[in-house]
Amino acid sequence: MSADTVPAPMAVVLRTEHLGRRMGDTEIVKDISLQVERGELLGVVGPSGSGKSSFLRLLNRLDEPTSGTVYLDGQDYRQLAPRELRRRVGMVTQRPFLFPGDVALNVRFGPTQRGETLPDTEVNRLLERVGLSGFASRDVTNLSGGEQQRVSLARALANGPEALLLDEPTSALDDEAKEGVEELICEVVRGTSLTCVLVTHDRNQARRMCTRVAILEKGRLVQTGTPAEVLSA
Amino acid sequence: MLKSLFHSQVSLGFAQAAIASVLALLVVLLARRRSIHLESDAAIALLRGIVQIVAVGSILMLLLKGPRWTSVLLLTGMILAAGSISAKRAKNIPGALKVSTYSIAAGAGVVTAIMTWAGVIDTAITSLIPVGSMIIANAMNTNGLALNRFRSEVLSHVGEVETALALGAAPEETVARYAESSIHSSLIPAIDNLRSLGIVWIPGLMTGMLLSGSSPLYAAIYQFVVIAMILASSGLTSLLSTMMIRSHVFSPAEQLLLRGAE
Numbered sequence: 001m002s003a004d005t006v007p008a009p010m011a012v013v014l015r016t017e018h019l020g021r022r023m024g025d026t027e028i029v030k031d032i033s034l035q036v037e038r039g040e041l042l043g044v045v046g047p048s049g050s051g052k053s054s055f056l057r058l059l060n061r062l063d064e065p066t067s068g069t070v071y072l073d074g075q076d077y078r079q080l081a082p083r084e085l086r087r088r089v090g091m092v093t094q095r096p097f098l099f100p101g102d103v104a105l106n107v108r109f110g111p112t113q114r115g116e117t118l119p120d121t122e123v124n125r126l127l128e129r130v131g132l133s134g135f136a137s138r139d140v141t142n143l144s145g146g147e148q149q150r151v152s153l154a155r156a157l158a159n160g161p162e163a164l165l166l167d168e169p170t171s172a173l174d175d176e177a178k179e180g181v182e183e184l185i186c187e188v189v190r191g192t193s194l195t196c197v198l199v200t201h202d203r204n205q206a207r208r209m210c211t212r213v214a215i216l217e218k219g220r221l222v223q224t225g226t227p228a229e230v231l232s233a
Numbered sequence: 234m235l236k237s238l239f240h241s242q243v244s245l246g247f248a249q250a251a252i253a254s255v256l257a258l259l260v261v262l263l264a265r266r267r268s269i270h271l272e273s274d275a276a277i278a279l280l281r282g283i284v285q286i287v288a289v290g291s292i293l294m295l296l297l298k299g300p301r302w303t304s305v306l307l308l309t310g311m312i313l314a315a316g317s318i319s320a321k322r323a324k325n326i327p328g329a330l331k332v333s334t335y336s337i338a339a340g341a342g343v344v345t346a347i348m349t350w351a352g353v354i355d356t357a358i359t360s361l362i363p364v365g366s367m368i369i370a371n372a373m374n375t376n377g378l379a380l381n382r383f384r385s386e387v388l389s390h391v392g393e394v395e396t397a398l399a400l401g402a403a404p405e406e407t408v409a410r411y412a413e414s415s416i417h418s419s420l421i422p423a424i425d426n427l428r429s430l431g432i433v434w435i436p437g438l439m440t441g442m443l444l445s446g447s448s449p450l451y452a453a454i455y456q457f458v459v460i461a462m463i464l465a466s467s468g469l470t471s472l473l474s475t476m477m478i479r480s481h482v483f484s485p486a487e488q489l490l491l492r493g494a495e
Contacts, residue, residue, distance in 0.1 A: 062395055064486055082487040087401040097396040110400040159401060 011038045011073075013163050013195040014089075018068035019058055020219075028054045030219040031068070036163070039193035041186070043210030043227070045203055051219035052199040056165050059197060060089040073162065087114070090161035094168040096152035098140040103127065103151050106140060110159035118158060126154040130184060146177025150184065157188070163195040170205070182209055203231050254279050296358050304361045308345070311366055312338045315373035323380035325491060328481040332474050333376050340470030341365070341372040344462050353458060364459060367438070368466045371423065375467035376474050379419035383475055386411035387482055387491050394489055404483040412475040416468075423467045427460050436460070 015035040021028050029051045036042045044052045057063045059070055061082055070077045077085050087110065098106050107126055108118045120136070127135050130150040135143075143151065149169060156164060166185065170178040186209055189196050200206050206213050207227045215223040215230055223230050235252075239245040261275045296303050316334025323329035345365050348354045354364050387394060387408055397407040430436070431453065438459055442452035482491040 060399060061486055062399060062488060064484065064488060082398075083401045083403070086399050091396075091399040093392070093396065093399075095392060097392045099393070099397075109397070109402075113400065113402045113406070155400065 012036070012071075013038050013073060014059060014197070015071040015074075016059070016068065017071065019055070019065055019070060020067035021054060021058060021063060022066045028219050029058060029065075032216075032221045033068075034214055034221060034224060036195050036197060038195050039189065040212060041189050041196045041198060041210050043206035043213040044197060044199045044216060045201070045206045045213055045231070046216035048201060050216040052201075052216055053167050054219070055216065056091075056167050056197060056199050059163075059165055060086050060091055062091075083113070087159045088161055089163045089165060090156035090159055091165040091167065092149070092152050092156050092169045094171050096148040098143075098148055098151060098155075101140065102136065103132070103138050103140060103143075104136040106151055106155050107136075107158050109155055122158075126158055129157070129188070130154045131180070144177065145173050146180055149173060149177070149181050153181075153184065153188070161194070163197070166196060166198040168199055168201070171201070185209065207231050250283055254283075293358075293362065296362070299358075301356055301358060301361075304356075304358045304365070307362060308365045308369065311369045312341065315341075315369050315376075319373045319377035319380065322377035323384055323478065326380070326384060326478060326481055327490065329380060329478065332477045332481060333380065336376055336470045336474035336477065337369060337372045339473055340376075340466045340468075341369045343469060344368060344466035348462055353462075363438070364462075367459060368462055371463040372466045372470040375419045375423060375471050378422070379415045379471045379475050380478060382418050383408075383411055383415040383478060384491065386414060387489075388493060391489065391492050398487060398489065404487045404489075405479045408479050408482065412479055415475050416471045419471045420464070420468055423460075423464045427464055430457060430460055 012035045016032050019032045020030050032055060034042075044055060046052050054063065058065050061070075061077060072080065072085065072088060080088075099109060104120075104123050107123050111118045123136055124133070127133060130153050132147060132150050132154070135147070135151070140148065140151065149172075153169075169185070170181050173181060182205065185196070185198075188194060198206070198210060210227055212224065213227050213230050214221055235245060235248050239248050257275060257279060261271045264271055292307070296307065313334060315337050316330060319337070320330040320333040323333070345354065345361075345368055349356060349361065354361055390411065394407045398404065436456055436459075439452045439456035442455065443449060447455075482489060484490055
């Protein structure tokens with residue numbers, strides 16, 4: 001292999017170091033150390049109650065770790081203001097929880113919190129990117145489940161995050177909508193080199209979407225590797 | 234009938250209290266037949282109520298002979314007790330006792346002070362204590378209703394609140410909507426009292442004034458004054474408590490603390 005073809009080392013965007021969370025007597029996340037590189041789509045897979053979502057909530061500090069920490073672009077996230085951290089590490093949850101009003105209001109929500117007004121052109125560009133051209137003035141109550149989840153994705157992207165956390169984003173959708181949202185997430189990740197962490201209980205989904213997979217059991221990280229390596233069974 | 238059996242006012246009062254309690258307990262037993270169990274709560278509340286009110290009556294008997302400033306001490310004690318009672322409506326919210334006490338003290342205190350300064354409430358203990366206690370008690374109820382409603386609203390909108398936090402919203406902004414609806418619903422009883430005054434009910438204070446020989450018209454107007462004061466103090470208490478409690482449901486790292494079981 002010539003020097004020209006040696007791939008450049010990818011930047012580590014998110015790194016957890018001995019990350020853990022204890023709730024009373026129960027340790028729901030135990031000593032997890034892993035890293036996610038730029039443009040990577042890391043799947044976090046495990047049975048129900050394995051601590052996947054709890055782990056994800058520690059990454060944008062919606063919950064406080066009781067041990068260890070997370071580094072964002074090499075900086076300990078406890079040194080960042082929580083709002084700044086959450087702007088840089090976006091999140092899409094299983095249920096979209098859209099705010100009452102139209103689609104544009106939802107897409108503008110994040111920038112509005114910082115006193116910025118997202119121009120119409122940018123709103124339309126984001127909506128086009130998630131396959132919802134012309135939806136800006138639609139009331140959110142008139143959207144299907146798949147459309148709502150697409151708005152939720154556009155709303156998270158409007159903050160210009162460096163990393164995106166996806167917590168079972170398709171588990172409440174029917175098969176057709178699920179396929180569409182899966183394709184959309186993969187396109188967004190490929191098109192923008194966005195760093196993603198996807199929590200899913202669906203091993204097939206992880207196989208289809210992820211570049212690397214981490215397996216969690218009882219709050220502990222038991223294996224990481226490519227989907228072919230860890231999801232072969 | 235009772236009056237012919239009991240010749241002293243105190244023994245007559247206890248007999249009347251016993252009949253009222255028996256009636257209340259009969260209703261509790263009726264509820265029990267429909268599997269609604271209020272027995273222990275109602276019995277404890279009745280016992281506690283009579284002990285407390287008799288104690289206050291005894292203290293008032295002594296205070297009436299004392300200097301006027303003692304009423305300030307008694308009202309302060311009432312505010313502290315009211316803060317403690319209504320804070321229980323905000324279960325699992327850290328700092329609820331402090332928020333409740335400050336809000337009731339400010340809401341009831343400001344209104345009572347202004348009205349006393351303006352001469353609407355007489356500084357005599359016999360006037361200041363009953364009117365002040367009515368204002369404090371209503372501020373307590375409003376505060377309890379506001380905090381209880383706020384707590385339920387936040388608990389039933391955890392997803393919305395955390396979604397907004399995850400998008401970089403300021404914590405207090407994420408619950409502002411629920412604080413507003415809590416203020417509104419907590420003031421419904423005070424507003425309804427004012428609307429129904431004289432039509433649905435003739436409050437105790439007016440009845441007392443009539444019995445003590447005041448002009449019916451003045452008694453009626455003064456009753457309106459008291460109910461309007463109650464609305465003012467309740468409104469101020471509710472505004473303050475919901476404004477202060479908003480920051481108490483979040484950690485310093487802007488995480489929602491008030492959540493259902495994880």
